[in-house]
Amino acid sequence: MTRRSPDSCPGVLRLHEAADGPLARIRVPGGRLEPAQLQALADAARDVGDGNLELTSRGNIQLRQVRDADELAARLDAVGLLPSRSHERVRNIVASPLSGRVGGWADVTGLASHLDERLQADPALAELPGRVLFTLDDGRGDVTTLRGDIGIHAVADDEFALVLAGVDTGVRVNASEAVDVMLAAAHGFLDLRGDDAAGQWRLHEIDGAVESIIETLEHSPVTEPLKFGATHQIPIGWLDQDNGLVSLGAGVPLGTLPARTAEFLAAIDRPIFLTPWRSIVITDLDEGPAETVVRVLAPMGMVFDANSPWLEVSACAGQPGCAKALSDVRGEADAAVESGRVQVGAPKSVAGEDIPADEVEVAGRQHWSGCERRCGRPPGPVTDVIATGPSTYRVDPPTT
Ligand code: SF4
Known part of the structure; x- marks a missing residue:
């Protein structure tokens, strides 16, 4: 499949002219937001946007009706949400939101950060289309099934399947090799895509791409590929962490988080993870504060009931x-x-x-x-x- 128009994915430095005004998309690799970052987003939504944070299906944030793009960029830069001007639109990295805290084969949170750093440090990869998606699945099968372009999927404590276009390649790597092999695959995609910026935006759009990329890698398939079925695992409600603390999964109706609610979330002063299901996970809480969080945020519209429509x-x-x-x-x-x-x-x-x-x-x-x-x-x-x-x-x- 080829398209005539160039990739026009919005970012912070290139807004999309939506029907209701300029729209900015802020990449949040691995979905992790520190409290100060969430507070800055809430302030920006209220001061230069329409007053809401929109959660996207890739665990990113959008602000609508942006009135001052320079002011927004400066605010995001100040809290580390715009670490690279050249690579801002290619930092599409989704990781299992509960990884390292609740279940899973491996903790992929560190790999997500490492991938983001290495991506930004590689000038050629600034040319990736803004639609390319990296997925890091800790083995529970929640994000591989998003059918990203390039990813890893834990199959044992220190063994990962390389997943291309949502399909297991049969290539296996350990944690120290995982980022290298994903970046090599990204280069392979760019090489296949050639210089035509109006060409394919996603790996699955190029016939034979997966096989061609595997041939360029240092690793070869060593096993029969696994099949990953579609799952629908939104982490909602009370989630006991492996270390005795508590995470709270909260649904956000239609993915629209009012700035006022985001301020309350920031005030909890714990890392927040955005999920690709337009929900959030509040992490590392003691039991008492976790109960208080539910009592405060449920009346504000956040969904802690796994049976909510x-x-x-x-x-x-x-x-x-x-x-x-x-x-x-x-x-x-x-x-x-x-x-x-x-x-x-x-x-x-x-x-x-x-x-x-x-x-x-x-x-x-x-x-x-x-x-x-x-x-x-x-x-x-x-x-x-x-x-x-x-x-x-x-x-x-x-x-x-
Ligand atoms: S699906 Fe919705 S957002 Fe997408 S082009 Fe149609 S109306 Fe617009």
Whole structure:
């Protein structure tokens, strides 16, 4: 697949002109935010944005209606959220959010930081398309199934599968080799892509790319590839850490985190992890403070109940944020949850074309889109609710 237009992924230094104003995307490698960084994001959202932080399906943050891009860049730079001007858009690194704290074969948090540093130190890799995604899965199978471009997946304490285009290559490396092999694969992708900046943005878009890249690596396949099934493991609620402390997983309805709520999160003064499921994990809490956090944040709309219908629903920007949107999908998805038309459980829906928004009723995982592009649709079996006009929808049964 080739495209005529160049990769136009937004960043902090290159904003996207959305229908509701300039949009900035801030990369958060590994999803980890320190309290001061979250506070700076909350301040920026309130002072130069629309007052909200948008969580993305890659564990990044977006600010909408940015009024002063220079001021935003300066604020992010001051707290380490813009460490490289040349590489800012290529730092798309998702890691298992509970890694090193709750379960998993290996702790990949250090590898995520190391990969980010090495990526930034490699001038050629600034040319990677902004859509390329690195995944570091600690073995639980939560982020490999996002179908990233280049990744590792722990299969033992110190053994990782190299995963390309979401597929196990049969190559195995240890922790000390993992970053090197991912960077080598990234160079291989750039070489295959050539100088045509309007070419392929993702590894799976190049026929035979995985096989070609494997041939260039120092490592060869040594085993039959594993198959990674789609999973839906949003970490929600009380999570006992392996070291006796507590993590709290919290859903964020439709991924929109008000600046005021972000300030409360920053005040907890613990590392926060953004997940690719538009939720967060608050880490390293003692039990008493963890109980207080739930009591304070649940009334503010954060979701600590694993059976909440909010966890079944995602939505694209829709109107008024996207010019292509045929309807206000976020408002209408919100209304569907609030009126009990989104149910938890096995997929079930009223099928049909041009269903009025207030009659759409779907059980199970569902993604609401303002047009056929279905931006931000999660992988796996998901019912599509697609706008066909102002406040009318088509419901497509789940597909993978
Ligand atoms: S799915 Fe369509 S309407 Fe929604 S954000 Fe993407 S392009 Fe816009």
